[in-house]
Amino acid sequence: MSFKLDCLNTILINPFPYLHPPPQLPFEVLGLHTVSASSPRSAAPVTNNTTSQSFHPDHPGLNPSHGKYIVYRQTARDGANRRRPQTSIGTGYDLSNSVFSPDGRNFQVEYATKAVENGGTAVGIRCKDGIVLALEKIVTSKLLKKDANKRIATVDRNMGVVHSGLVPDGRHFVSRARDEASSWRGTYKAPIPAAALANRMGAYVQAYTLYNSVRPFGITAIVGGYDAETEVDVDGAVGSGPTMGSGGKTPGAKEGGPYLYMIEPSGLYWGYYGAATGKGRQAAKAELEKLNLDPSKGEVIGLEEGVKEAARIIYAAHEDSKDKEFELEMTWVSAVNGPTKGRHEEVPKELREEAERLAKKALEGEDDMEE
Known part of the structure; x- marks a missing residue:
């Protein structure tokens, strides 16, 4: 399996032949993106165009150059064992003043x-x-x-x-x-x-x-x-x-x-x-x-x-x-x-x-x- 992870914890995973992310990494689905052979994987919609790193675990049978990719975001678990998005301060929650961060802050007002x-x-x-x-x-x-x-x-x-x-x-x-x-x-x-x-x-x-x-x-x-x-x-x-x-x-x-x-x-x-x-x-x-x-x-x-x-x-x-x-x-x-x-x-x-x-x-x- 091949996927890309940026600083916002957004991941592109080729789901074939594996239809789900590895069980040791909790994710939530953000959308579906298709990458052709002529379109490099870097053209995928990774949030904020930030510097990315490529990870290639040993999963045979996958072609990282093209195919359908599911966009996931890595999540973490809180004390009540509930999944919540992993974000740094303001990340993703300061793009609109109509959205509160998980800790109840309005970054645009700040x-x-x-x-x-x-x-x-x-x-x-x-x-x-x-x-x-x-x-x-x-x-x-x-x-x-x-x-x-x-x-x-x-x-x-x-x-x-x-x-x-x-x-x-x-x-x-x-x-x-x-x-x-x-x-x-x-x-x-x-x-x-x-x-x-x-x-x-x-x-x-x-x-x-x-x-x-x-x-x-x-x-x-x-x-x-x-x-x-x-x-x-x-x-x-x-x-x-x-x-x-x-x-x-x-x-x-x-x-x-x-x-x-x-x-x-x-x-x-x-x-x-x-x-x-x-x-x-x-x-x-x-x-x-x-x-x-x-x-x-x-x-x-x-x-x-x-x-x-x-x-x-x-x-x-x-x-x-x-x-x-x-x-x-x-x-x-x-x-x-x-x-x-x-x-x-x-x-x-x-x-x-x-x-x-x-x-x-x-x-x-x-x-x-x-x-």
């Missing part, structure tokens, strides 16, 4: 996460009176126009998005988010809440992990906004029904304030007090954890202080790639009685430059202490 890890560091901070978004935009060429190709976008009047990873994917994400915000405003005559936008965009991103005709988004997006204060809806006419809520005898509970969410390539999203993604995410997260952003643990930093902290964190995270130039993008959004009047805007140039100066000074101080 590869998308790797694309995010190669992007610039992005940070979002939830302050007591607003949201700050910041991004380290790596300058890939000195010929690029300054401040062009921005990575932070306005989705609605009160909402902004910063993304790290593949820029075209981020543009499509922003375009879809704007459509969702427009649809919400057309239906409810009000800006979309941050939670509703995160929910809709999380579902949209997750849909790209379900079908093999598309690929996952190669970005992680941070969504931040300031929701307007509104009364909690409660049924009932004035003077009757409940004593609290819209339509009741007394005003209802108020909702609103700053909210921050991060949406991952898998479609998973969470609410955060501080979020970071991109190449320097670990260093950025370590710095964010030093800040008091949880209202239940004391006084939360204000918006202007959040701008300075965001700049410091971006510069600290850039230390690992300090040989590369970068531009600092920063935006913020506050309540209607705050500095932005409830709108998502770029941080004023004077405040941004001051924040950058303080960030550079802090880094120089750390370098002096190390020396």
Whole structure:
């Protein structure tokens, strides 16, 4: 018997006169392939066109140059004596995002996460009176126009998005988010809440992990906004029904304030007090954890202080790639009685430059202490 074995454990076996593979080697049938005398055995459909080895055990009566070949894949047995395919990590299971590996992993989503890890560091901070978004935009060429190709976008009047990873994917994400915000405003005559936008965009991103005709988004997006204060809806006419809520005898509970969410390539999203993604995410997260952003643990930093902290964190995270130039993008959004009047805007140039100066000074101080 003559057969060919490649690195994916795919085997071509001439089944004549033996109709089955040797009993000491468990296989599963993949298909049937015919090889003519003029067609070399190497033309058989061995997966991935990888380097192969030929094996010729002592089985007389077989002609390895032509004939009908059955394609088998070698299998192994698990602890329950069940046969399972022998594969290396990702082998055969990373060709489609609609397939899980035997250990429950989706390799296409993991590869998308790797694309995010190669992007610039992005940070979002939830302050007591607003949201700050910041991004380290790596300058890939000195010929690029300054401040062009921005990575932070306005989705609605009160909402902004910063993304790290593949820029075209981020543009499509922003375009879809704007459509969702427009649809919400057309239906409810009000800006979309941050939670509703995160929910809709999380579902949209997750849909790209379900079908093999598309690929996952190669970005992680941070969504931040300031929701307007509104009364909690409660049924009932004035003077009757409940004593609290819209339509009741007394005003209802108020909702609103700053909210921050991060949406991952898998479609998973969470609410955060501080979020970071991109190449320097670990260093950025370590710095964010030093800040008091949880209202239940004391006084939360204000918006202007959040701008300075965001700049410091971006510069600290850039230390690992300090040989590369970068531009600092920063935006913020506050309540209607705050500095932005409830709108998502770029941080004023004077405040941004001051924040950058303080960030550079802090880094120089750390370098002096190390020396």
